Amino acid sequence: MDIRRFLERLSANTPTPGGGSASALAGTLSASLILMAAGLSWKKGRMKERELRGIMKAVSCIQKRLFRAIEEDARSYEAVLKAFHLPKDTEKERRVRSKAIRQAYRKATITPQLVCQQSIELLEYSNMFILKGNPNALSDVGVAAFLADTAVKGGLLNIGINLDPIRDQLFRKRMDLLAKRLDKRRSQMMGGIQKRLKASLTI
Numbered sequence: 341m342d343i344r345r346f347l348e349r350l351s352a353n354t355p356t357p358g359g360g361s362a363s364a365l366a367g368t369l370s371a372s373l374i375l376m377a378a379g380l381s382w383k384k385g386r387m388k389e390r391e392l393r394g395i396m397k398a399v400s401c402i403q404k405r406l407f408r409a410i411e412e413d414a415r416s417y418e419a420v421l422k423a424f425h426l427p428k429d430t431e432k433e434r435r436v437r438s439k440a441i442r443q444a445y446r447k448a449t450i451t452p453q454l455v456c457q458q459s460i461e462l463l464e465y466s467n468m469f470i471l472k473g474n475p476n477a478l479s480d481v482g483v484a485a486f487l488a489d490t491a492v493k494g495g496l497l498n499i500g501i502n503l504d505p506i507r508d509q510l511f512r513k514r515m516d517l518l519a520k521r522l523d524k525r526r527s528q529m530m531g532g533i534q535k536r537l538k539a540s541l542t543i
Contacts, residue, residue: 346410355421360413360452363494364406366487367459371403373484374462377469377477384474399465402458406491409458413451413498420444420502441505448502449515456495456522462488463529470536478540485533492526 346365350357378396381387387395423440427433466485473481496519503515 356414356417357410358414358417359494360417360455360498361410363452363491363498364409364413364455366494367406367455367462367491368403368410370459370462370466370484370487370491371399371406373480373487374399374465374469375403377473377481377484380477381469381472381474384476385469386472387468395465395468399462402461406455406458409451409455413455416444416448416451417502420448442507445502445505446508446511449499452495452498452502453518456492456499456519456526459488459491459495460522460525460529463492463526463533467529467533467536470533470540475540478537482533482537482541485530485537489526489530492522496523 346357350362375396378392378399381392382389420441423437423444426437426440428437463485466481466488469481470478470485499515499519503512506512
C-alpha cells in the first residue's frame, strides 16, 4: 500500500496495524536514509568504493526485510485476535482456545525481535557514516540513527506486551535476556552517536 493508505489504516480505531508496524516503518525509513547517505559518500567521504558497495548491499537487504515486517507484525497480532474468537463453550474448547492464544502471543514476539536486531545493525551503519561518510549528509544520518533507535525501542515494547500472557518461564527468561542485551547495545550505540553529532552540529 502507499504511505497515505498506511497512515489511514494506522489512524483507524482498529488494533492493526499498530505500534509494531510503525516501529518496522521507522526502521525502513532509517535504512532508506542510510542508503541515501551512502550514495552521497561515493566521492565525498573517507570510505572506499568496495566498502560502500558492501554496506549498500547489506542495508538494502535490511530495508526490504523491515518493509515486509510492517505487514508481518499486523498479521501476527491478527492471529492473536483470531485465537481470542475461538469457541469456549466446553472445557476442551477452553483448553484449545487458551493454548492457541499463548502460541499466537509467542509468535507475535518474532517480528519485533527481528525489527530490533535489524535496527541495531542500522545504528552501527549510521555510526559509520557519521565517522566516515559525506559530512554534508551528517544530519540525514543523524535522523537515520534516531529512527533506528525508535525502531529498537518500539520493538522492545512490543516484545514486552506480547510476552505478558505467556506462562512458559524458560521462554520468558530467554526473551527478557535478549531484550536487555538489545537495549544495552542500543543505549551504547546511541550514546556514542549523540556525542559525535553534538560535536559536529549545533544541537
